[in-house]
Amino acid sequence: MSTALARARPHGASFESELSAADFSRVAALVSDHTGIKLPAAKRVMVEGRLRRRASLCGFATVSDYCSHLFDSGGLDQEFQHLVDVVTTNKTDFFREPGHFTYLEEVIVPTLMGKAAVRGSSGRTIKLWSAASSNGAEAYTTAMVMADLARNHGGLRYAILGTDISSAMIDQARLAIYPQAMLDPVSDERRKRYVMVEQGKGASGRARIVPELRRQCNFQAMNLMDDVYPYDHDVDVILMRNALIYFEADVQDAVVRRLWSHLRPGGHLMLGHSESMIGTRAGLPQVSNAVFRKGGA
Ligand SMILES: C[S@@+](CC[C@H](N)C(=O)[O-])C[C@H]1O[C@@H](n2cnc3c(N)ncnc32)[C@H](O)[C@@H]1O
Known part of the structure; x- marks a missing residue:
């Protein structure tokens, strides 16, 4: 802490409630x-x-x-x-807007599995990107769904990228430790498989995502305002949920345009449920509630 930062508040003094x-x-x-x-x-x-x-x-x-x-x-x-x-407002949840995860599980991945390119041990990796990942709940939710699918389809490979502008959130996401109450939306079965809970006296009331899922998720700090995103252009699914709502319309449009260019043909972009008009305004083809699919595959 710098000397200026160390200027101490007089003990017991109350703050002036004034931001000019x-x-x-x-x-x-x-x-x-x-x-x-x-x-x-x-x-x-x-x-x-x-x-x-x-x-x-x-x-x-x-x-x-x-x-x-x-x-x-x-x-x-x-x-x-x-x-x-x-x-930054970092509010997030596991299985937030759960219809998107059902769509991933029941439509997107089964459709991909129908293609020889992703099947078997020599199949390509399915790439997913949580583009405003906050503390990682969205990425780990995605990982739980993908891990379940991988259990049932031997050889299914996937990788999840989580990015956010908040370095504090990126640190939390990498740590993958959450208050147990935050895991409430996760089904009992998935909690048993993918969440480690401290037991016994002195337990902290917190829980950690298992290493198997943590290994599948890579978190990096990134600003959506950057002109260029240093990531692949063959992503299968991008989740860009509940962040665009805080931006001006021209910024929303530019971010959606850039993210869209990172999707492979046939890839999907998921926006927050209250943000779907941003996709429709950009003329993107909507295939489900706030889900847009890039043509060409
Ligand atoms: C409300 S959270 C949404 C988290 C998650 N996508 C969800 O729907 O639960 C919005 C996140 O967007 C991030 N964010 C805001 N502006 C950003 C920017 N310019 N670049 C990258 N992330 C940004 C914030 O740090 C915050 O973690």
């Missing part, structure tokens, strides 16, 4: 330029709350002091990633 309009504008502009996330005035109270927690952690007495540190004392370089981490 000017500081909010500076933060909002920075966040929007870098991440695409729009922060309209209505989000000021939410942003203030999140900045307050960060300010407190860094030892600043007020949000205003923290903002001065960022913008007037050169603290931004060191704090930038933390700022991104605090302003």
Whole structure:
């Protein structure tokens, strides 16, 4: 922690609950330029709350002091990633919007299995990408579905990439440790197979995804605002769910265009259920609820 960050809050002092309009504008502009996330005035109270927690952690007495540190004392370089981490909304769940996983299990993979290219030990690897993966729940849900399918279809190979702009979320995803309550949407059978629970006295109430699934998932930090995504262009399924909703329409369109170019012919793009209009606006062929399929295969 830098000396500036170490400035201690007087013991017992309460925070001034003030994020000035000017500081909010500076933060909002920075966040929007870098991440695409729009922060309209209505989000000021939410942003203030999140900045307050960060300010407190860094030892600043007020949000205003923290903002001065960022913008007037050169603290931004060191704090930038933390700022991104605090302003991103990382809400996620296992089996969130479960229809997509049913579609993967019952339609997409069986269709792929009908093609000689993915069958048997010499078959190619099915590639899946959780493009705003948060803490990894979406990627590990996908892994559970794929692992079940692989159990029933010997030789089925798959690999899952998880990317997110928040390095804190990428760290959590790699660790794959969750509060047990978060695993509630996972069926008992799958929990038995794919989740390790600490038992006995002193157990932490947390659970970890088994190594077999962790090995199939590779998490990397990536900004969807980048012009080029350094990944393959023959991906079978891209999940881009519940992140575009935070972007301006032109950013949504550009991200969808770039992701679409990473799909192989016949590949699928899944958007959040409340985001399907972004796909239809782009003229993508919709084959199920918020699922779009690239032609040509
Ligand atoms: C609400 S979570 C959605 C997680 C998951 N896809 C789901 O539907 O449960 C949105 C995620 O998008 C990420 N995100 C926001 N802006 C991003 C950007 N420019 N590039 C990459 N990830 C971004 C956030 O860090 C956050 O983890």
